[in-house]
Amino acid sequence: MIAKAAGSVGIKLILTALTTTFVALVVATVAMLVYDLKSFQRGWVDDLTTQAVLVATASAPAISFNDPRVARQNLGLLRVRPEIQAGAIYTANGALFASYVQTAAELAALPQHPGQLGYAIEGGRMVVTHPIMDQGERIGTVYLSATYRLLDRLQSYALILLGVMLGSLLLAAIVAHRLQQTITRPLLAVTDVARNVMQRRDYSLRVNERATGEIGTLVDAFNDMLAEIARRSNALQDANLTLEHEMTVRQGAERALLLADRRKDEFLATLAHELRNPLAPIRTGLDIMRINASDPVSVERARTIMERQLKQMVRLVDDLLDVSRINTGKLTIRREQLMLQDVVNDALELARPFIAAQGHTLHVQVPEQAVYLVGDATRLAQVLSNLLHNAAKYTARGGSITLEAEARDGQVQLHVKDNGIGISPALLDDIFEMFIQADSSLERSTAGLGVGLSLARKLVELHGGSISAESAGEGQGSTFTVTLPVLAETSVAKPQAETLQADARLHRILLADDNVDFVNGIGGLLRSLGHQVHIAHDGNEALAAAETFAPQFAFLDIGLPGLNGYDLARALKRLPALKHTVMVAVTGWGQQKDRQHAFEAGFHHHLVKPVSIDQFQEILAQSGP
Incomplete structure (x- = not known):
């Protein structure tokens, strides 16, 4: 059957080729025949017309002088053209003047009158009629008849x-x-392979016959189809294993989601707890200041407590904001040459009060020779102070904390060691993840959200370094190591002594904020220092008062009703009297893009709430006109 099919295909291919060739030849033959007949006819017409013109030209004098003999002699010259069977010359009135025929039978066929000028095909003859002209006057007609x-x-x-x-x-x-051999051979090979595949279920078989064009595409497609079927067959065989693996992965993902959800709930509960903790002593301090307003000692103690708790709240909020900025790629660091010893001193300045308050002993060992880095001094100091703060927080009162720094092999390593609660081996790999705490029990005496170490790791990585944790186990203390690249070549400028003297001058200050308690409190403090202060609670009110008040400093909130802080700053800049006014944005928006918007609007400084009177005084002292 396969052979018959192949033969059938071959015969059909041959018949198709022959039929196509035959039709093409017939069409070409008809076209050439039509063209040749037209050319043949045109040639005969041109030839007879030329002979007629010659006869007419030679016979014009004979007609003019009525000499039939000369006319017959002219016609007799046609004997050299045997295909011209008869010829005649007629006068102007149509009478026969002279004639020529090859046979006597042709004489009877001559018409009595020449007929219309031109040519005509009559039976197997072609007839041409041409006028004889003399000085523009028709004096006769030439008639020629030839076989066609x-x-x-x-x-x-x-x-x-x-x-x-x-x-x-x-x-x-x-x-x-x-051609049919080159076509049917690959088709026969495809058929054989298809039959074998169906019989043996062996999808590794392939068509080895090579071909070009569409047949080659068919063979390749058939082989690709077999390969795809083989892949799908293997996939079906592995389906159960794949499903089992997917079930395992899905169960793991569900466990991870449940764990993430539980951590989220724990974090929200911890966040609420840690934010309420500072609020309680702040509320108590306010009560002390209200009840014992006449007792300076009690008021000072309450103020100290409130400041300490406020710093704790600010620290928690700042850590959360920093982690959020890093995760969204919006936190940038300043890269400048700095000295390791300065970073360590800044970190100790931040962490030493808390360490001392816990009664710990602090040991610091740094290289005597200057070690230079490239990075953000503030952020690196934040990392070290965070590690020192954690060491103090998770170490029982009266513990020992060590900060060591050593430079070698183009790197500097800073080790923060403590003899505190230690870290479980199971937590060492996760301790730098968000919301993970070594002690998460309700009975813990330490506070925090579990974001400090995650923030420290990301800040160190932004500086091209790494951070790791080591611990022998719970109750065995812990060691955190920060590794940073050292600057090989330094161009250290000589330090210039700066003396910041207190500015005793008094200023006109415009305060614009819709938080009435905040702006009235700051305004009262500034007035108590002797400054002239005008307070406005919306943008339009601040703009109306600015031209007459002519402030030297304008501290403006961004989210003002009526006219926002950006538009207010632009409007104040356009007032001639405020050309030299120092404008400061005081806002809760603290991302880099917010700072950029503030500077583009014309602000000279950008303060993020909460702000202290010390920050106001620093700007007044440094930026005074």
């Missing part, structure tokens, strides 16, 4: 074309036979 052998022409062409067609069909049959 169209059938002879057709027979000659038919014999030639028949021979060409037979030869072409024979050649087409040979070519088609060769």
Whole structure:
């Protein structure tokens, strides 16, 4: 059956080639025949017309002088053209003047009158009629009749074309036979492989017959199909294993989601707890200041407590904001040359009060020779102070904390060691993740949200360094190591002594904020220092008062009703009297883009709430006009 199919395809291919060739030859033959007949006819017309013109030109004097003999002599010259069977010359009135015929039978066929000018085909003859002119006047007519052998022409062409067609069909049959071999052989190979695949279920079989063009594409597609079926067969065989693996992964993902959800709930509960803790002593301090307002000692003690708790709240909020900025890619660090010893001193200045308050002993060991880094001094000091703060927080009162720094192999390593509660081996890999705390029990005496170490790791990585934790186990203390690259070549400028003297001058200050308690409190403090203060609670009110008040400093909230702080700053800049006014943005928006918007609006400084009177005084002292 396969052989019959292949043979059938081959025969069809040969018949298709022959039919196509035959149709093409017939169309070409008809076209060539039509063209040749038209050319043949046109040639005869031109030839007879030329002969008629010659006869007319030679016979014009004979008609003019009424000399039929000369006219017959002119017609007699047509004997050299045996295909011209008869000829005649007629006068202007249509009478026969002279004639020429090859046979007597042709004489009877001459018309009595010449008829219309031009040519005509009558039976097997072609007739041409041409006028005889003399000085623009028609004096007669030439008539010529010649045999028109169209059938002879057709027979000659038919014999030639028949021979060409037979030869072409024979050649087409040979070519088609060769072509059908190149086509049917790959098809037969495809059929054989398909049969074997169906019988043996072996999808590794392939068609080895090579072909080009569409047949080659078919063979390649068939092989690709077998390969795809083989892949899918293997996939079906592995389906159960895949499903089992997916179930395992899904169960793991569900456990991870449950763990993340539990950590989220724990974090929210911890956040609420840690924010309420400072609020309680602040509320108590306010009560002390209200009840014992006349007792300076009690008031000072309450103020100290409130300041300490406020710093704790600010620290918690700042840590959360920093982690959020890092996770969203919005936190940038300043890269400048700095000295390791300065970073350590800044970190100790931040952490030493808390360490001392816990009664710990602090040991510091740094290289005597200056070690230079490239980075953000504030952020690196934040990392070290965070580690020192954690060491003090998770170490029982009266413990020991050590800060060591050593430079080697182009790097500096800072080790923060303590003899505190230690870290469980199971937590060492997760201690730098968000919201993970070594002690998460309700009975813990330490506060925090579990974001400090995550923030420290990300800040160190922004500086091209790394951070790691080590601990022998719970109750065995812990060691945190920060590794940073050291600057190989330094260009250290000589330090310049700066003396900041207190500015005893008094200023006109405009305060604009819709938080009435905050702005009235700050305004009262500034007035108590002797400054002239004007307070406004919306943007339009501040703009209306600014031109007459002419402030030297304008501390403006951004989220003002009526006219926001950006538009207010631009409007104040346009007032001639406020050309030299120092404008300061005081806002809760503290991201880099917010600072950029403030500077573009014309602000000279940007303070993030909560702000202290010390920050106001520093700007008044440094930026005073």
